[in-house]
Amino acid sequence: MRFWPLSRRRTDLSKTTGRRRLIATLPLAGLLLMAPAGAALAQDAAGQSILIGYLTRQEDPRTPASFLEPVATDEGLQGARLALADNNSTGMFLNQSYRLVEQILPQDGDIAAGLKALADEGVRFVVADLPGDALLAIADRPEARSMLLFNARAPDDALRNEQCRANILHTAASRRMLADALAQYLAWKKWTGWSLLTGRDPGDALYADAVRRAAKRFGGRIVAEKGWTFDTGNRRTDTGVTTIQSDIPLATQGPDYDVLVVADEAGNFGDYLDGRTWHPRPVAGTQGLTATAWSRVNEQWGGTQLQSRFEKLADRWMLPRDYAAWLAVRSVGEAAARTGGAGFDDLVAYLHSPDFELAGFKGEALSFRKWDGQMRQPILIAGPRMLVSVSPQEGFLHPVTPLDTLGDDAPESKCRFNR
Amino acid sequence: MRSLLCTMLFLAAPALIAEPVLAETIFVSNEKDNQIAVVDGDSLQITNKINVGRRPRGITLSGDGTQLYVCAGDDNRVDVVDIASGKVIHSLPSGPDPELFVLSPDGNRLYVANEDDNMVTIIDIPSRKAIGNIQVGVEPEGMGISPDGKILVNTSETTNMAHFIDTEKRAVVGNVLVDSRPRVARFSDDGKHVWVSSEIGGTVSVIDAGTRKVVKKIRFEVTGVRREAIQAVGIQMTRDGKRAFVALGPANRIAEIDTESFEVKRYFLVGQRVWNLAFSPDEKRLYTTNGISNDLSVIDLERNKVIKSIAVGGAPWGVVVKP
Numbered sequence: 001m002r003f004w005p006l007s008r009r010r011t012d013l014s015k016t017t018g019r020r021r022l023i024a025t026l027p028l029a030g031l032l033l034m035a036p037a038g039a040a041l042a043q044d045a046a047g048q049s050i051l052i053g054y055l056t057r058q059e060d061p062r063t064p065a066s067f068l069e070p071v072a073t074d075e076g077l078q079g080a081r082l083a084l085a086d087n088n089s090t091g092m093f094l095n096q097s098y099r100l101v102e103q104i105l106p107q108d109g110d111i112a113a114g115l116k117a118l119a120d121e122g123v124r125f126v127v128a129d130l131p132g133d134a135l136l137a138i139a140d141r142p143e144a145r146s147m148l149l150f151n152a153r154a155p156d157d158a159l160r161n162e163q164c165r166a167n168i169l170h171t172a173a174s175r176r177m178l179a180d181a182l183a184q185y186l187a188w189k190k191w192t193g194w195s196l197l198t199g200r201d202p203g204d205a206l207y208a209d210a211v212r213r214a215a216k217r218f219g220g221r222i223v224a225e226k227g228w229t230f231d232t233g234n235r236r237t238d239t240g241v242t243t244i245q246s247d248i249p250l251a252t253q254g255p256d257y258d259v260l261v262v263a264d265e266a267g268n269f270g271d272y273l274d275g276r277t278w279h280p281r282p283v284a285g286t287q288g289l290t291a292t293a294w295s296r297v298n299e300q301w302g303g304t305q306l307q308s309r310f311e312k313l314a315d316r317w318m319l320p321r322d323y324a325a326w327l328a329v330r331s332v333g334e335a336a337a338r339t340g341g342a343g344f345d346d347l348v349a350y351l352h353s354p355d356f357e358l359a360g361f362k363g364e365a366l367s368f369r370k371w372d373g374q375m376r377q378p379i380l381i382a383g384p385r386m387l388v389s390v391s392p393q394e395g396f397l398h399p400v401t402p403l404d405t406l407g408d409d410a411p412e413s414k415c416r417f418n419r
Numbered sequence: 420m421r422s423l424l425c426t427m428l429f430l431a432a433p434a435l436i437a438e439p440v441l442a443e444t445i446f447v448s449n450e451k452d453n454q455i456a457v458v459d460g461d462s463l464q465i466t467n468k469i470n471v472g473r474r475p476r477g478i479t480l481s482g483d484g485t486q487l488y489v490c491a492g493d494d495n496r497v498d499v500v501d502i503a504s505g506k507v508i509h510s511l512p513s514g515p516d517p518e519l520f521v522l523s524p525d526g527n528r529l530y531v532a533n534e535d536d537n538m539v540t541i542i543d544i545p546s547r548k549a550i551g552n553i554q555v556g557v558e559p560e561g562m563g564i565s566p567d568g569k570i571l572v573n574t575s576e577t578t579n580m581a582h583f584i585d586t587e588k589r590a591v592v593g594n595v596l597v598d599s600r601p602r603v604a605r606f607s608d609d610g611k612h613v614w615v616s617s618e619i620g621g622t623v624s625v626i627d628a629g630t631r632k633v634v635k636k637i638r639f640e641v642t643g644v645r646r647e648a649i650q651a652v653g654i655q656m657t658r659d660g661k662r663a664f665v666a667l668g669p670a671n672r673i674a675e676i677d678t679e680s681f682e683v684k685r686y687f688l689v690g691q692r693v694w695n696l697a698f699s700p701d702e703k704r705l706y707t708t709n710g711i712s713n714d715l716s717v718i719d720l721e722r723n724k725v726i727k728s729i730a731v732g733g734a735p736w737g738v739v740v741k742p
Binding site: 302305338358 | 534535537556557558575576577578579580582591594596598599600618619620645646647650669
């Protein structure tokens with residue numbers, strides 16, 4: 001288990017797909033027998049069995065600019081698998097068992113068909129490791145009406161506002177949560193003059209929107225804004241370094257500021273900035289001093305155990321997408337353990353209730369906001385090698401919980417599914 | 420705050436001198452220093468620092484009181500310290516990442532929680548061998564044992580349970596769900612109740628050891644401290660069973676609880692992120708380890724005052740007192 005060669009990981013995926021097909025041909029039998037997936041489940045066949053779907057599309061792995069970072073071909077999925085193991089360890093004592101039904105579609109696969117396949121198998125909790133548009137498309141399908149979807153990936157603020165859906169809970173942090181977390185820390189540091197450098201991807205513009213909003217909320221001043229217009233070469237080419245060395249001072253030239261805030265979600269150029277900027281100032285945002293839901297640099301609050309369990313399972317470190325998927329699957333496990341054999345509707349009601357509390361290795365209980373289904377959680381302010389801070393920062397007060405100073409609070413939410 | 424405590428100490432100093440000489444010795448495991456700080460209970464000064472394995476946390480006295488057992492988590496072993504010479508004399512095979520443990524009442528067995536491995540390891544002390552293990556929930560942590568040694572209670576932090584284990588059968592015989600991230604399990608001296616603290620839940624569950632049901636959930640409220648900062652960890656009870664003390668982590672408080680009414684009687688302000696606590700043998704004092712402020716607070720329980728804080732080293736975690 002310690003080391004999984006890439007080829008074996010692929011084999012495992014195809015095996016899972018094979019099993020799924022087999023079960024799909026016998027949907028009723030699968031449901032009635034609760035399809036034991038292993039010896040541990042078989043022993044518990046008399047107890048409660050809970051299926052959790054995992055829906056995603058294959059894609060080219062993200063290639064980090066830094067060679068120190070792992071290239072993950074199974075981002076998200078491994079987090080769900082770890083949480084499944086955690087759920088089953090607990091379930092063993094409660095006569096509950098969990099099975100993850102992995103629907104990994106090809107790159108151009110039909111998401112709606114994937115959802116239907118899960119529904120046909122009796123799955124009602126689905127971890128959606130999907131971009132925002134694909135998530136919305138499945139959330140409005142007829143099958144999804146009797147399902148609960150976990151958005152374990154899309155950071156889009158619109159999904160928590162105008163486009164919110166009652167059948168979605170968000171375990172991924174929103175862009176506004178990340179930007180607010182960073183802004184609070186910068187305010188605490190009194191680094192209030194920001195220069196904003198925005199990449200060319202659509203997500204980068206949305207991240208920049210969240211940064212502008214956070215500046216207004218927490219007293220930041222955006223003294224300059226620029227778009228990144230250069231091409232960054234391959235990370236292994238020698239000439240790339242030379243070009244970058246001359247490009248970056250140009251790209252960051254302008255009025256002085258306290259901190260350069262970069263919006264580069266895909267990591268196209270942000271990692272190249274530090275040490276090359278026109279002004280000798282720190283870099284923050286999507287790179288440098290990064291606001292993130294999870295990072296390898298964090299081992300506070302028992303995080304050592306989560307990191308080490310994950311690394312044993314996945315043979316790489318845990319990424320924010322893995323963490324969001326872990327939270328989603330653990331949320332189902334936590335709700336099922338607390339409600340002891342309750343049906344789907346009661347489980348969903350419990351997840352939405354103030355009684356629901358999940359320990360997520362961040363020093364306090366995580367729960368879902370009732371107005372938009374977002375999981376409230378502390379956000380790490382992580383450097384490339386060390387944990388720098390955790391937001392919310394001391395002094396940013398809130399009548400209910402300081403966690404709600406991050407992202408959309410009830411009065412400002414544009415989500416209306418509760419009416 | 421330390422200056423405040425120092426001032427209080429000056430005020431309290433004459434009273435201290437007037438009291439009978441205390442012969443006790445306090446041992447504190449310093450998680451970051453890989454050392455055990457030795458504090459003289461009379462002078463309240465550090466008299467020695469003993470080097471042990473890496474990341475020492477759980478610490479307890481041997482049955483005859485001549486040795487210390489120390490969990491060295493990063494070295495995957497339990498170190499045995501000879502108190503007279505102040506040296507590690509050998510180690511016990513604890514299984515991976517031991518954090519907390521409990522000694523059987525006869526002094527012959529150590530039950531160790533292996534945090535990384537969902538397991539409890541049983542060590543036979545005379546033969547220095549691991550003689551078995553028991554599968555429990557995710558991230559086993561707290562360990563409590565009934566006064567007759569027949570029932571062991573282990574808490575698992577991510578499974579959120581207190582597992583009742585029959586020590587003879589070496590099997591889990593019952594599970595009780597408690598609030599999030601249970602840390603410490605402590606039997607009352609009459610064996611009737613098990614108190615389990617929940618760090619994230621911020622509560623203490625009192626479990627009836629016979630029916631294995633939660634009979635009371637104790638909540639805490641400290642003016643000016645947000646609820647999330649109230650994280651229950653260490654628990655100690657007086658021998659007469661009337662008073663319990665609970666460390667509240669980043670709330671920097673110790674709560675005193677009346678065990679009949681389960682009401683919180685008072686809070687003591689101690690150092691930052693208080694983890695664990697131990698009584699003096701006469702139960703007139705309580706010592707607390709404060710992980711962030713790197714000190715040991717001394718509470719005078721006759722006058723209900725924190726009388727001193729002693730800088731003991733990096734990240735003090737566990738504490739035990741030898742008469």
